Amino acid sequence: xxxxxxxxxxxxxxxxxxxxxxxxxxxxxxxxxxxxxxxxxxxxxxxxxxxxxxxxxxxxxxxxxxxxxxxxxxxxxxxxxxxxxxxxxxxxxxxxxxxxxxxxxxxxxxxxxxxxxxxxxxxxxxxxxxxxxxxxxxxxxxxxxxxxxxxxxxxxxxxxxxxxxxxxxxxxxxxxxxxxxxxxxxxxxxxxxxxxxxxxxxxxxxxxxxxxxxxxxxxxxxxxxxxxxxxxxxxxxxxxxxxxxxxxxxxxxxxxxxxxxxxxxxxxxxxxxxxxxxxxxxxxxxxxxxxxxxxxxxxxxxxxxxxxxxxxxxxxxxxxxxxxxxxxxxxxxxxxxxxxxxxxxxxxxxxxxxxxxxxxxxxxxxxxxxxxxxxxxxxxxxxxxxxxx
Amino acid sequence: xxxxxxxxxxxxxxxxxxxxxxxxxxxxxxxxxxxxxxxxxxxxxxxxxxxxxxxxxxxxxxxxxxxxxxxxxxxxxxxxxxxxxxxxxxxxxxxxxxxxxxxxxxxxxxxxxxxxxxxxxxxxxxxxxxxxxxxxxxxxxxxxxxxxxxxxxxxxxxxxxxxxxxxxxxxxxxxxxxxxxxxxxxxxxxxxxxxxxxxxxxxxxxxxxxxxxxxxxxxxxxxxxxxxxxxxxxxxxxxxxxxxxxxxxxxxxxxxxxxxxxxxxxxxxxxxxxxxxxxxxxxxxxxxxxxxxxxxxxxxxxxxxxxxxxxxxxxxxxxxxxxxxxxxxxxxxxxxxxxxxxxxxxxxxxxxxxxxxxxxxxxxxxxxxxxxxxxxxxxxxxxxxxxxx
Numbered sequence: 001x002x003x004x005x006x007x008x009x010x011x012x013x014x015x016x017x018x019x020x021x022x023x024x025x026x027x028x029x030x031x032x033x034x035x036x037x038x039x040x041x042x043x044x045x046x047x048x049x050x051x052x053x054x055x056x057x058x059x060x061x062x063x064x065x066x067x068x069x070x071x072x073x074x075x076x077x078x079x080x081x082x083x084x085x086x087x088x089x090x091x092x093x094x095x096x097x098x099x100x101x102x103x104x105x106x107x108x109x110x111x112x113x114x115x116x117x118x119x120x121x122x123x124x125x126x127x128x129x130x131x132x133x134x135x136x137x138x139x140x141x142x143x144x145x146x147x148x149x150x151x152x153x154x155x156x157x158x159x160x161x162x163x164x165x166x167x168x169x170x171x172x173x174x175x176x177x178x179x180x181x182x183x184x185x186x187x188x189x190x191x192x193x194x195x196x197x198x199x200x201x202x203x204x205x206x207x208x209x210x211x212x213x214x215x216x217x218x219x220x221x222x223x224x225x226x227x228x229x230x231x232x233x234x235x236x237x238x239x240x241x242x243x244x245x246x247x248x249x250x251x252x253x254x255x256x257x258x259x260x261x262x263x264x265x266x267x268x269x270x271x272x273x274x275x276x277x278x279x280x281x282x283x284x285x286x287x288x289x290x291x292x293x294x295x296x297x298x299x300x301x302x303x304x305x306x307x308x309x310x311x312x313x314x315x316x317x318x319x320x321x322x323x324x325x326x327x328x329x330x331x332x333x334x335x336x337x338x339x340x341x342x343x344x345x346x347x348x349x350x351x352x353x354x355x356x357x358x359x360x361x362x363x364x365x366x367x368x369x370x371x372x373x374x375x376x377x378x379x380x381x382x383x384x385x386x387x388x389x
Numbered sequence: 390x391x392x393x394x395x396x397x398x399x400x401x402x403x404x405x406x407x408x409x410x411x412x413x414x415x416x417x418x419x420x421x422x423x424x425x426x427x428x429x430x431x432x433x434x435x436x437x438x439x440x441x442x443x444x445x446x447x448x449x450x451x452x453x454x455x456x457x458x459x460x461x462x463x464x465x466x467x468x469x470x471x472x473x474x475x476x477x478x479x480x481x482x483x484x485x486x487x488x489x490x491x492x493x494x495x496x497x498x499x500x501x502x503x504x505x506x507x508x509x510x511x512x513x514x515x516x517x518x519x520x521x522x523x524x525x526x527x528x529x530x531x532x533x534x535x536x537x538x539x540x541x542x543x544x545x546x547x548x549x550x551x552x553x554x555x556x557x558x559x560x561x562x563x564x565x566x567x568x569x570x571x572x573x574x575x576x577x578x579x580x581x582x583x584x585x586x587x588x589x590x591x592x593x594x595x596x597x598x599x600x601x602x603x604x605x606x607x608x609x610x611x612x613x614x615x616x617x618x619x620x621x622x623x624x625x626x627x628x629x630x631x632x633x634x635x636x637x638x639x640x641x642x643x644x645x646x647x648x649x650x651x652x653x654x655x656x657x658x659x660x661x662x663x664x665x666x667x668x669x670x671x672x673x674x675x676x677x678x679x680x681x682x683x684x685x686x687x688x689x690x691x692x693x694x695x696x697x698x699x700x701x702x703x704x705x706x707x708x709x710x711x712x713x714x715x716x717x718x719x720x721x722x723x724x725x726x727x728x729x730x731x732x733x734x735x736x737x738x739x740x741x742x743x744x745x746x747x748x749x750x751x752x753x754x755x756x757x758x759x760x761x762x763x764x765x766x767x768x769x770x771x772x773x774x775x776x777x778x
Contacts (some may be wrong), residue, residue: 045669084634101757243756244765250750266749271755280755342731345765349738352752362653363741365734366660366669367632368490374631376734 025196027216034380046371048218048256051193055186055224055240064158069165070180073102095168097155099126104274105372111145115366119147120170122154131285133300134319134333141277152164186240188225201227203238210262222248229265231331232283239266266350271341278341282348283331286321295324299385303377305339307369316340318381320357327356327389346378400616414585415616416605425506431764432701437607437645440582444575444613444629453547458554459569462491484557486544488515492572493663500534508536509559511543522689523708523722530666575629577614590616592627599651611637618654621672621719623679628655656669656740660730667730671737672720675710683711688774692766694728696758705729716745735767748770
């Protein structure tokens with residue numbers, strides 16, 4: 001989208017071969033096996049190799065899943081294909097499988113197209129990366145758009161006629177749908193690297209150092225195909241997000257060109273908006289912190305995004321998660337109306353530096369009535385949790 | 390507003406005497422001279438004394454300044470008096486003197502009341518705490534509200550008839566106005582402390598330590614009457630803002646009750662909104678950094694608050710100011726449409742910890758199309774300035 005192969009060549013003397021598939025990597029002899037769109041095979045040598053094969057959407061292995069009218073949402077062409085299906089087939093009822101970012105955003109968008117939508121999620125709550133009390137308001141937000149939300153409902157089979165989807169079996173029930181959108185997550189597209197013997201880590205993502213080198217000489221990797229270091233849990237995690245991929249790509253590129261840069265890791269920040277409800281999270285959730293063996297104190301506060309006499313004031317709920325005893329900030333979550341979720345960036349910046357919740361009170365955050373109360377909502381939460389550490 | 394004297398007593402056993410004026414402080418004998426509203430004088434002993442006398446709006450010493458219809462804007466009663474004047478006198482033309490936060494916000498509000506407004510500012514730009522290229526868009530924003538903005542125009546005299554304001558002389562010209570609002574800044578209300586021999590610092594504000602003690606035994610002070618430590622310039626500054634006052638009051642209160650808390654200082658964050666234009670600043674401006682003897686590199690970038698296919702996308706301009714050679718972040722400023730200015734909090738948090746502009750690139754900030762581009766605008770600026778350090 002951003003540049004053509006010709007532009008790469010004329011601007012940067014980078015040769016781009018499109019329509020080429022890499023079939024194998026030979027790291028010992030430093031070469032790859034390639035086939036082009038005409039079916040011609042060849043071997044190409046490399047001095048340094050960067051693997052940036054990204055991720056693949058997860059398709060469950062269930063009956064009729066490959067029917068026409070079933071889509072995952074990963075690439076630009078996926079989006080174009082869904083739009084074409086809507087315009088040509090005029091679906092009467094859509095089913096979205098998965099209550100994460102993609103599922104929620106697709107349900108929101110399909111509802112805005114005027115298509116009746118059912119969203120199913122196998123877990124007990126939407127947005128599994130957030131704690132339940134912070135994800136809770138997403139369900140009424142979706143229902144407000146007319147979306148039929150069904151939790152604890154697993155996609156079991158697809159029903160089709162003449163190769164086209166007509167519905168699903170989910171949670172033991174038949175649900176009619178002539179458009180099925182899968183938002184069941186992604187997995188690293190690491191088969192090529194695995195077959196070449198590269199070391200795999202969390203969820204099959206490639207293990208890389210902070211300089212984005214793999215453990216195999218002359219081979220680098222970045223983006224959705226690699227694991228990341230989580231600065232709070234100090235463990236590798238799989239965090240296939242666009243921001244992370246962009247940052248890793250920049251570091252890998254600089255180092256391939258002779259630089260000495262390091263990717264310092266993630267704190268797990270993410271944000272989305274559904275039917276006017278904004279949610280965001282960073283760091284560890286209560287559940288993740290407990291799984292990491294940490295002793296956790298948390299606090300949820302409800303306040304408003306700005307002084308209440310403003311017409312565009314919105315509710316904001318902030319949750320802080322801290323380590324008992326030390327007060328170290330472990331994570332934060334926000335749910336609210338317009339202008340609430342972007343405040344997660346304050347917490348993400350604080351987490352990057354390992355602040356305590358008491359440190360949050362010292363931050364010189366912006367105040368004026370159209371923007372915040374005198375104590376920023378994040379600091380209101382910090383004040384309350386401070387007494388519990 | 391928040392609590393009555395009775396509530397203070399019943400909730401916290403704090404005795405509050407309203408209608409009492411302190412006439413003098415005797416720090417040697419640890420007592421104050423007080424007069425109550427009935428004119429009775431008495432002396433009160435103290436173990437510890439907190440001075441929280443705040444600030445006073447600046448009234449220039451010019452002809453007829455004390456005419457009816459001339460207001461400063463500091464207390465709730467100031468606001469009520471202005472409203473009463475508008476409702477009773479139906480002013481035909483308002484003049485606002487001063488192009489800082491108060492002046493801009495008052496011009497915006499008076500324009501929304503339907504009163505034609507002239508705003509005069511003696512400097513070459515509005516919002517003197519920001520650099521010119523970042524304050525520039527405020528003028529068209531005010532003009533869009535119908536405000537007549539006149540820069541390099543100093544308030545020289547007030548004209549009045551029968552004790553009521555009828556206009557001003559400003560920049561050598563007569564301007565008619567039957568409402569005059571002063572937004573010429575504030576000064577510390579420190580006369581009482583000065584007379585008691587307490588040490589004064591910047592702009593006559595009281596000198597205090599990080600624990601909010603003055604240099605005089607058993608006397609503490611907090612809020613608009615004291616100076617603050619600036620974490621970037623490492624110098625004392627006078628920063629009479631509500632957020633700072635609240636934080637200092639909390640620290641002073643905790644310490645008076647036996648605590649060991651410290652106020653770590655400010656980074657100079659401020660924000661406002663005028664006619665839909667949002668502006669914010671933190672740290673040092675280019676001018677302030679140069680005045681502090683620092684070698685400065687700066688960068689201004691123009692981008693958008695979110696992906697451009699959203700209907701509520703808005704322009705955002707970010708300026709970063711860094712130290713040449715080291716890349717240490719010295720300050721940041723933002724100007725833009727809805728949703729832009731609150732991002733100053735990321736920079737304020739980064740400044741608190743002494744980050745470099747390169748460190749900003751590492752932050753795991755939130756990305757989703759309704760909220761930001763993959764590289765947050767702050768990081769776009771950091772990328773560009775990085776090559777100039």
